[in-house]
Amino acid sequence: MQYTDKQDAVLMIGFARAVKWHNIAAVLLTINYIFFVTGNLFTDNGRFYKIRKENFISDLWKQMKYYSVGMFKGEKHPFPVTPDRKFNPLQKLTYVLAMYVSFPLLIISGLGLLFPETVISRFLGISGMILTDILHITMGFFLSVFMIIHIYTCTLGARPTSLFKSMLSGYHVSEDH
């Protein structure tokens, strides 16, 4: 929607179709998000999203060093997946930001745009609709970037496909095996 115009173009659908697909995706995404939050509230899975202060920065740094240098030298994963540790520190931080900050803001601002009469008309002299829309597209943009990186990092398992298989089967294939 952000880049389209009236007509379809090369590799770009027209605005009207973009709006239709955007709205369908938005409803599906919101339903999925409700499942996600409900799941985390009522099952054990929520504990994986709790960030602890101890060694927060140093653990992040370790993980980043591994992704950028260590893994190319054949170093062991600093935070291997165990039954008590589903995510490494970098994953945990980005997932918390994406799922508990960006997604709620995206959904709330999206609902505001869907029902504009609920949006305050002006805030600090600026149209409430502009602020809502900019918040929506900014969150949408960050989540799109997150999605690209997320899908790519999913190929960083023992084999490029093993993490995708884990998502379906629930079993994690360790790098040592």
Next chain:
Amino acid sequence: MISTAIRHLHLLLLINLMTSISAVASDYRKAITDPGDSITFISPFYEDNERCFSCHGQKTYEYMNENLELKVKALMFSERVIDRNKFYQSNHKSFSCTDCHSADYVKFPHPGELRMEGMYNCIDCHGGDEKFARFNFEEIESEYKKSTHFQLEKEGFSCWKCHGPHDYKLNIRNSTDIKEAIIYDNNICLKCHSNFDQFQLLSDRDEINILQKHDWLPNQESHFKSVRCIECHSEINDTILVSHLIEPVEKAVRRCNECHSQNSILMSTLYKFQSREQRKDGFLNGIILNQSYVIGANRNEYLNIISLLIFGVVVVIIGIHVYFRLTRK
């Protein structure tokens, strides 16, 4: 001592009074010479017009029945009541009633044949006049003749059905508050389209429920407040400010992206005379932002560029990472 004080007080009051009279007189002269200012304007024909307004300016009027030697108070037919305030704020505020109506109306009871007098149309006075060239009345007349209003009711329809001669004022051209201008313009349409009494004067069709007809329109209330009916129900004409070619309902704009897109038709209609300022802080069709916000039409170019750059950087970093994974195994 007290009498001296009172004399001084009188003198002060006198000076104050003279200053006030002088200010009022100055305002009055200014008002007379400044017909563009509706608030201070005082018509040179005010007294003459009062002969008409004394009866037609309110809902009741009084006259002396000479035969019965009786003073009669009666209700004025609502269609013949002219609001003084609206008239003196309208485009025709500097007119005398008898500029358009027969001078014989000064007689009471009014002669019956006057009811059959012909009425001027806009083009009768404004056509071919250099002073009004910027309005392009000839094109307006030609558009109006092609409009569905005229085509469906050639005899009953006239300019006055939409532009009341006694209250019409230039709206969108002079407007500083576009929301008010939208309400004013839409009320012109709703005068007939939401009032079946008026509507059936011009059409034999059944009553149309405007809200039901627009059920398909998302956020109906926001649309009605933010755009004029003619944005969707008329054909754009670049040579006149307000399109007068009202289209049949089948041709009405129904596709959202006609407005909600980079090339929004709102720039050729509602924001036509302000559309010279195409960009505002990177926002497409930025002029709309002064008054409103149209999703899709007001996307920000800078955000587009920044977002594409970040997407590009992410893809490049991933590419480098893939390269090292493949070569440094």
